Structures are given as C-alpha cells and as structure tokens.
Amino acid sequence: MIFESLAEKLQKTLGKLKGKGKLSEKDVNNAMREVKLALLEADVNFKVVKKFINNVKERAVGHEVMESLTPGQQVIKIVNEELTKLMGETQSKIEFASSPPTIIMLCGLQGAGKTTTSGKLAGLFKKNGKTPLLVACDIYRPAAIKQLQVVGSSIGIPVFSMGDKQNPVNIAKAAIEYGKKNGNDVIIIDTAGRLHIDEDLMNELENIKDEVKPHEILLVVDAMTGQDAVTVAETFDNRLGIDGVILTKLDGDARGGAALSIRAVTQKPIKFVCMGEKLEQIEPFHPDRMASRILGMGDVLSLIEKA
Amino acid sequence: EKTRKGITEKVDTILKSYQKIDEELFEELEEVLITADMGVNTTMRIIEDLKDKVKEKKIKEVFEIRELLKEELKEILTDVESDNKINIEPSPAIILVVGVNGVGKTTTIGKLAYRLKKEGKKVLIAAGDTFRAAAIDQLQEWANRAGVEIIAHKEGSDPAAVIFDGIQAAKARKADVLICDTAGRLHNKKNLMNELNKIFRIVEREFSEATREVLLVVDATTGQNAIMQAKVFKEACDITGIVLTKLDGTAKGGVVLAVQSELNVPVKLVGVGERIEDLQDFDPQNFVEAIFAE
C-alpha cells in the first residue's frame, strides 16, 4: 500500500527528530519530496501538486512538533489539514429553486456515468418527497434513451423523451413545459457524453443552458481520471459555468486525485460521490474522507486524531 | 475539428530554452511524461535511462535529447514478445472484450465487427453484458450498423450462458470471428472478477480450437489506476492485448507505457471517436509523437 510506504518514508526522513523542537526547512523539504510523489501517484494534477507543496512547506517549516506525535505524523497532519481545506471544508447540497421546478443538467465526458447518476439523483429526490422528471437529451449514443428509460422505470421515475430525431435543445425546452404541466418539481436533464474540445457539442450544451436556464449544472467526473481532469473541468466550467461536480466510480480503488485537482482549479464544490452501479449508491461528499483516500492513510489519521 | 496541433512543440520549446544539458532540463522532461499520465515510477526509469545514454554516448547538444527520449519510449512500446497486431488467424477466432465501466467496450466491438466484416470475415457477436440497463439494445444497434449477427439473451440472464451459446452458434454457422461483449466491472470487485474468470474458462473449454484474443479496453483519460486494472484483469482472464480508447481527446494515455513495461501486454488498437470507422491499429511512432504534442 502507498499509505505504508508514504508513512514509512516520512518516518525515515524525519524519524531522527524525536517529538521535540521545530520542523526545519531541510526536514520539511525532504518530507515534501515523498508527499509530492505520493500525490502524483494518486493522479493529482502536476501543477496543483506544485502549488500545494509550496503552501504546505510554508506552513510546516518552523512548526512546533507536538509531544504526542513523531515529526512524520506531524507532517502528515499538516498535509491532511491542507488537503481537506483545499477540497472544500463542508459538504455542499443541491440548491432547490424557490419556485419549482428546479432544473438540473448533467454533463461530462463519454462514459463518466451521467445517465446512471441522473437516475441516482432522481431516486434520492424522490425519497425526500419530490416528484422528479428525467429528460433524455442524448440523441447520439446507441440506445441511450432506452438506457434512461430502463433506469427510470426501475425506480418509478417518469422519463421525458422525443426520440433521437429532435434537437436536444428542443427536447429540453419541451421537457420543461411538460414537467410544469405535470407538477414535477425537479427536472434532471441527461446529456450525451462529449469531449471538451468538441466545438459543436459544447455549443449544444451552451444552447440548452440558454434555453432552459438550469439552476444547477453538474459536471460528472470518473474518479479514475488522470492528469487531464483539470483541462476537462476548466473547459466545461469556462463554457458553461458549472455549479458543482459529481465524482463517480469511487467504489474502485483509484485514489481519486482528480477530485482534488478539479476542486483546486475550478473552486467548484464536489456535491456527491457515487459508489457503485446500483441506483441507491450515491452519497454526499465528505472532504476529509477524500483527503485521506488520496494519500491512502486512513489508519494513520485515526491514530493522529487520538493523539 | 478534433485534431492535435503542433506535434512535439512542447519538447521543442523546452529544448530551445536550454544551452546545455543539465538537471533542470531533465526535470522539465520529467514533467512532460508525468502530465501524459506515465506515472512516477515509469517516468523516473525513463529519465534515468536517458541520463545513462547521454553519458554513454557523450551527448553534448541539447537538441539530440529529443530523439533519444523518443527512441526510449518507442523501445518500451515495441519491446514485447507478441506484436501489436490483433491475433485472429487461423479461423475460427474468439475475441473476449473486458474492462472497467464505461471505457468503450461495446463501442469498440461495433467498430471491430465492422472492420473485420469489411475484410471479408464472417463475424458473430455475443451480448455478454446482461447487467447494465439497455446494454443489449446498444450492442444490437452496433450489430445492425456493422451488418453482423448477434447472439443475445434477456437482460438479467447468466452471462456465461450467453457466451456458451455464442460459441455453439459460431461453430454451427462457421463464423471466422466471435466477438464477446462483457459487462463493465471494477477490478476490485471479487465476485464480478470471478464471474469473468468463469466466462474465460468456458471459452477455454468449449472453444479450445479457436485462436484466442482477450482485449482489455482502457480509457485514455485514465490515470495510474489502469496499472492495477491490467494486473487484476490479467490474472482473471489472461489479457493478450490492450485497446486504448478516447484518444481523440486531450488525454495522452501515457499510462499504457507503464502497463506495457510492467505487464508485457501490447497495445493493439486505439479508439479515436464515436463513429464506426474510428478504430485504428496502434502505431507506437504516432503515439510517442502525440505525447510531446501541446
């Protein structure tokens, strides 16, 4: 496990200092090299890592080492606090419109998990007493509409579709009309997967946005994404002004450095995480859990908490 | 249009800004490799090798570094026992397509079926994803587009039984190639990996005479997790090749270098879009050039 190697390496670099005195610049520099490598292995974006390391260095140099901790643990504690801070201190929720319906649009790269997550969100809202409507705006992927219909029917949520011959902008517009008439207080728009560099399809999203003015535009991101996550998120944010991020496939063993990178670069909150293919597998985001996951050191942290 | 501009621009810019070969230059090259998702270990190994070569060959000029680095990467990509060609000769052949969720398995099967059919092969596909919503309809649509036959059961049925039927049908209809879709699964899910292993064993037992290819599909946007994916899938079903999809984006897919050097499984195909023609043979030369593109 990376956790052991990182913790071990930090102990080795800093172990000679026994729980007294201050962290010197040299000690911190050595420790930061190990932290840097661990973050890169966790897929945190290169530029984000550099900036982060500088911040931590500033804070750590000259820091008193607590009696109860080894210097290695002390550094981990600081790193974790800074990571958590960067990740957004509290969990965010969906902002519901003061006059319904609340319109939510999901977007993202191909295969990220938009259609599945649309269903998950609808199910979640239904449990909280809302009457959601799902909207099938993916007219490109084979059987995308059918997929959303199967998802919808398995959790008893209506799906609005107009087949794959209509323009997604028109479909979205008609869906809002339909939802208003039928008393749906949350409308969730599933869009086709697209590359952030695909001009035509990015225009399409802008047009949907202009037409239906969603209250929440959420970017769905696969937790396994590597260094490119930042470019993708920045582009979607620049084009659409996203309101938040949903991180999927966290039931895997990817460390999920993409989460940190996106948060650091766009400043947009991660609102939910998805933990499986089943439709109830969605949870609110916990910044602290994500921070320790990225460094892979849950156990070390609970030790430190107790100290 | 979705094209990569300025091949090798980035490295050239770096190289132009240096008068001599020094530690800082190597650090910048390191960055290029890391941002391509090659990972710390592979990057370090490459840079160390590069340094050795510079010393050994007594290289003084900065511009010579570039070719050297490219050679190094190409070596890794071509240094495998089997080659980068997809192995379906002699007929009959079976291609099992596996991978984590949403990477592009079903789409790749559509593209591959289309290509093989155009080459004059009789192709049959089996809808081994009975789990995901409308996965069968999706594959059916690809079968229609490619103009090939499909063996499918109902959603929720046993995937191993579908593959079994696919094999029987391939034999009866004298198909040249049977391509099997499977449900996306994360490699850390024990039960799902066991299910895949069961499918693999059915292929071995029921179609032992067939030329066998097991393709792991990897999304080019994937980071370091792809290494674990490849390791675990290799254990479960002995993957023989990698398909790298979504290379039409800005992600470089550099993690396949790590996969290839650690596991010795060659990249065979690349996906460059969502259309049926958007499948290409893997070309190490192009791939390496693209890593250095801006």
Ligand SMILES: Nc1nc2c(ncn2[C@@H]2O[C@H](COP(=O)(O)OP(=O)(O)OP(=O)(O)O)[C@@H](O)[C@H]2O)c(=O)[nH]1
């Ligand atoms: N393990 C796991 N799989 C997930 C999760 N979310 C989605 N998936 C799977 O990921 C794959 C892709 O999900 P979709 O919902 O079709 O993704 P999409 O973004 O709508 O895909 P496109 O419409 O093709 O762009 C499917 O196999 C889903 O079952 C998750 O949290 N965990």
Ligand SMILES: Nc1nc2c(ncn2[C@@H]2O[C@H](COP(=O)(O)OP(=O)(O)OP(=O)(O)O)[C@@H](O)[C@H]2O)c(=O)[nH]1
């Ligand atoms: N841009 C681009 N998109 C691709 C490529 N290959 C597949 N896709 C898209 O990626 C998404 C997922 O593709 P699928 O073929 O459904 O992936 P899968 O691995 O079968 O997914 P599951 O069965 O849900 O695990 C779809 O929107 C495809 O159109 C590619 O090479 N480039």
Ligand SMILES: [Mg+2]
């Ligand atoms: Mg979808």
Ligand SMILES: [Mg+2]
């Ligand atoms: Mg599939």
